[in-house]
Amino acid sequence: MSQQPEDDWWNRLYDESADESAPDPGPDSAPDDTLDARFGSAVLATAPPSGGAEPPPGPAAPDTARIGGIPPAEPLRVRAPWEPPLPPPRPRQPVRVVEPPAGPPTAEPPVTPTPVSPAPRAPHPGHIGDGPPTYAAEPTALPAACAGELGQLVADTALDGARYGSGTLRAVSMRGDSARYRGQPRRDSLLTARFGSGSGALVLVAVAGGVRAAEGAQRAAADACHWVGAAVAQSHARLAEDIRADRRGELRSGLQRLAERGFGRLRAAAEPGAPPGEYPAGLRCLLLPADPECRLRIVFGLGPGGLFRLRDGHWQDLEPRRPEPPHAEPEPVQPPHPEPGPAEPPPLPLPADPFRFRACVARPGDTLLLCSAGLAEPLREEPALAAELAGRWADPDGPPGLAAFLADTQLRVKGYADDRTAAAVWEG
Template identity: 30%
Template sequence: MEQVQEVSAAETAEAVPGIPEPLVIGRTPRLLSRPGPLPSVRRPDTEIDGCALPGLEVRAASVRGDAHRYYGTPRQDAMGLWHDGDRRLVACVADGLGSKEFSHVGASAACEVAHTSLPDFLVCDEPVTGARRLIENVAGTIGGRADSLRVAPGELSTTFLAAVVEEVPERSVHRAVIMRVGDCTAWRLHGGVWVSCFQDDEPEAAVASSATAALPRDVAEVEVAHADLYPGDMLLLCTDGVARPMSAPQVSTQLSDWWRAGPPSLPEFFWQMSFRARTHDDDRTAVCIWRV
């Protein structure tokens, strides 16, 4: 008779690999990477999403920063992924201004409704005109949320970036039209090298500024860029919680090393997005779109 060897629960637990702590890049941060008090405003600590589309693979995450965790304040970043059912992906990120009490509402509202303005964008032959229409509609929604809260629209101030990516599986290149108000940004990862989609947004030259354009006020400040995605390329849309750490070559190189290999699993992507770097403890949001 074959003998069955019993394995204790402790031995089983030891055999299962655990998830390592987030990678520390550079100097060790002062704050611990763990939740603190519950915020009075209930928002999830983290959002994670992803999808597979013809010729595209997407990973997205919005992670509350260590400073917000420590002080028990809500995540002010937001993100959104939408598909129109007709070869178009809409992806967006938003970063509520830290000085505004209801900025998380503005960021969430912007990402919730961006896709509803896609028809207004598509009817315009000129991308800048279409982008302005989309941004104006998003700003109008933020203003409406402010009215419902009975606060000034500026209390919901948020930066915002959206990309409309055309899926054309029969062609080698997919084109993205990217629009923004504020300091959210976009880069294309090509051959392991970061290429800015907006002028003067190179990772090595990123400069932190205390003043930035924001919705719903600065609808006239919309900027438009384009990115052509070839097989093996990746488009990164992100808030400044990712962009500012990338000004350090150690961080930009590590992200390139991770993402040039192709899309990770959803749990692995969350772990990668949780990297730690001293003085960089803000909310962190990124949508990564691989051309596969």
């Protein structure tokens, strides 16, 4: 059998170069209704015309490869019957979209470091009054020293503090402006000591101020603190018991004998032949029991000094001054022939500076201050200083620290340049 008709049909169906003008097979020839015939018809209908003409240009497809880094989709391709089946598509890896910066990169502004200022220094001790004191506030010259008396040197300032019972103690002793300028040693002396332990302990604070005009005032003040400390140490148990029992009569008589006997020795050693009532140093002592249930405070002493109490924002002077001698009155004109009458007794000499004894019942909020004459005099005579210290020490937040107490007692007043020694107890 000849195969020519089938070959012509195949060539005419798949060969684009075949002659399309060949005679039609006629109506009697039924079309081949097979899958291959339908596929071929679809290919012929979609094939571009011969001659290689391209379809008219249209709008350019967007370049999706540049949009977010996503590749373009693959074109749809129809597999021919004779082609092997396509492999299954590979899973597409997730694409990380990197957003480009909105604009050109800009340099970050330089970071300017914040200047760190040094910590503020403590305020310089001020002064009270219209003008500054004559001398500078800080020490200038050291006292002269020699090889055999190095043990007698004292520091410019001594500072101490403690808390026992219901009281908080602050104590200081410092050279005055005059002694600092001239390089003289501190004449005042301070002793703080505790005897015993527990609630039966007894705290002693001794404040001694050397009198400027007295010879050996520095040694006299130090000796006064030492001998009173030794005497209290020997009898501290009995003293603490008497204070808790409020035996004020026994305390007064016993402490007066102790003070006068000790000061007699000091006076004889410092100035032989000195008249009674003159002391080379003033002494104020405080006995503070450690028992929190006992609020009795005993203060005693001799010579110049002071004892004050700050209560409800006001100072109370607990040691009024000795009255000044009265001024001499002019003698009246006597008649030529006076009538006889009883003779007037001669005026009595002024009593010596008496022994000081005070038993103070402490109240919460009170401040008890005992001090040498270097602070007692300006506190009595300068209301501005008294008001300033009252404002500082009546703080409801509590007593000042050691540094603050030192700054407070350094408030100077023109005309008062002696050593200052003070001990204060804040009652809680």
